[in-house]
Amino acid sequence: MAGLLGKLTGWASPESSLRKAQQLIEAGKRGEAFPLLAKAANAGVAEAEYLVGRAYLEAGGVPRSPTEAARWLEKAANHGYVAAQSLLGAVYLNGVSAPIEAQSGVAAEALFGAPAQVAPDFERAGAWARRAAEAGSGDGQALLAYILTSGPESMRDLPQAEEWYRKSAEANSPQGLLGYAMALLRRAKTPEDYQVGASYLAKAAEAGLGTAQYLLGVLADQGQGGPQDPARAAEFYRQAAEKGVRAAQARYGAMLLQGRGVPRDLQDGESWLRRAALEGDVEAAAVIGDLYTRGGELPPNHTEAATWFRRAAEGGHGGAARALGNMYLMGAGVPRDPAEAARWFRLSAEAGDTQARHDLAAMVLQGKGEAEDSVRTREWFEQSATAGDLVAAYNYGICLAEGVGVERDERQAAQWLRRAADGVVNAQYWYGRMLAEGRGVPQNIEEGRTWIARAARSGMIDAQVALAEMLVNGRGGKRDHVEAMALFQRAAEHGHVGAMFALGALHGGGHDVPWDRPQAEKWFRSAAERGHAHGQMMLGRYLARGLAGNQDVVQARTWLRKALDQGLTEAQGDLDALPAAAAPAPEFAGALPGRPA
Secondary structure (H helix, E strand, C coil), X not given: CHHHHHHCCCCCCHHHHHHHHHHHHHCCCHHHXXXXXXXXXXXXXXXXXXXXXXXXXXXXXXCCCHHHHHHHHHHHHHCCCHHHXXXXXXXXXXXXXXXXXXXXXXXXXXXXXXXXXXXXXXXXXXXXXXXHHHCCCHHHHHHHHHHHHHCCHHHCCHHHHHHHHHHHHHCCCHHHHHHHHHHHHHCCCCHHXXXXXXXXXXXXXXXXXXXXXXXHHHHHHHCCCCCXXXXXXXXXXXXXXXXXXXXXXXXXXXXXXXXXXXXXXXXXXXXXXXXXXXXXXXXXXXXXXXXXXXXXCCCCCHHHHHHHHHHHHHCCCHHHHHHHHHHHHHCCXXXXXXXXXXXXXXXXXXXXXXXXXXXXXXXHHCCCCCHHHHHHHHHHHHHHHHCCCHHHHHHHHHHHHHCCCCCXXXXXXXXXXXXXXXXXXXXXXXXXXXXXXCCCCCXXXXXXXXXXXXXXXCCCHHXXXXXXHHHHHCCCCCCCHHHHHXXXXXXXXCCCHHHHHHHHHHHCCCCCCCCCHHHHHHHHHHHHHCCCHHHHHHHHHHHHHCCCCCCCHHHXXXXXXXXXXXXXXXXXXXXHCHHHCCCCCCCCCCCCCCCCC
16 A cells, blocks of 8 residues: 555645645545545655545545554654544554554555454553643543543543543543543532533533433433423434434334323334334333234234344343243244243343243243253242242242152142242142142141132132132031132133033032022033033033923033043943933932032
8 A cells, every 4th residue: 555655646745735635625525635645644744644544544535444544543643643643542442453564564565455353452542542632632531531431440540531531521522521521420419410510411412422412311301400301301312313322212212102202103203212223222122022012003013023022032131032932922923832932931031030930930830841941940939939039939839849840849848838828829829728638738628728718818710719619518617608609600700610610510409509500501511612521511411301491412412422532431321321311301410520620
């Protein structure tokens, strides 16, 4: 490249070439300006060297080459050109290798084809920034302050950094104004402190710094230094968003969705959130996923939602990973895939989402998920249970009771379930069952019924059914078929199939409630249609014998065969008796054969 520049000479003096080049640059003719800059730079004019470096940095009339930029900026910097010193510091901070000539004397042409981008060189950046700062460059002072704040630990000096930011702000450097404002706001305590910091931010924002505009929006949004002003916050977020500040795009999009500080605009809000998400804002991606899941003004689109949840989840957003797991579990927007659901629940749980741990545990207890999930979920629950989390104590108790991720230990299970029962309804039910069955504790049916009744009063459906059974059989206390029927009714209305069958049996007679065979047939049918084998057999009997007033042998045969297909061999006798089913049959009282499913 040096050889090329050497050929770009003419009759004019280096100084006149520089002046002419500057005129062409101002006219927007950077390509025509570069040969003149090259002549002046080769002659050692520092300002021309600086401008050649900038041309390579900005692709101004020549192809962009950060390494060539660094070479020419270093020439100018060594000639004492302060602006070059400051810019060179920024170039090294952004990760550009030192010029080869400075390293080993190799010709600059050797740079072609070599990778220019390397890790930030804080030492070189700091050295050049300090030279510029000490020479009075506001930009150099801001750059040095940044390195002293955010560079390697060995280079950090926060008091010195703040002092350089202050000097840079006094020199009216936009970056210095921003840095000094942030230093002041970090230690602000009173409204007056925030106002002083905001005054420096305002000057940086007026200079066009998007980060300063965003931070002014945050101050107005949170009411720091004055009353909350959503409209003012939204305006600053908008300005920063248009300059590409990702966090501002996300916040402005959220305000448009909510209609806070601006007129509500779902489409525009989604568009700004989308921009932020595409730039890597995982929270924005999660919000978009939720937007398409819920539907509303924007129609629900589960496929679109899954795309955005995936983007957020891959960026480490625990809530989005759990949402994606649920979508795979239900087959909404993605193929139904329990293994994939478990994987996303696992990632969400590892990111700290407590609910995902429960979701994964539920899959494990259903025999889904991978083998190590059993151990992992048991460890999570054990740790949280030991720390006093009652919900975790319940789940850990279930793991011990069912042998999930640990050897089955009903004695320990009962201890953890008893601890959780003081505040967790499900634990009350489980502990009651263990007492009633004598699992892990001495059998105590009366106390077990008390705990089950407590869970039933809290609305737990399984507990209501279990208590109703005990009331029917008089286990652990008095018989009360009327109260049992009320409990079965509540559970049946919530879809409990076993309760539907039990209602059929109670209405069918032989219990301490009035007979009502049409109601009995209705509930047997409800249970039968939901796959309950005993319900199918009882419905077949009712139809075969016309016990509720309507005889239908064809339907009876269908339902009895369904029961038989499920392995209920008792239905075979009813099928064999069907030819005589039209004859009057003895009254059938009904019963509660075993525990409803």
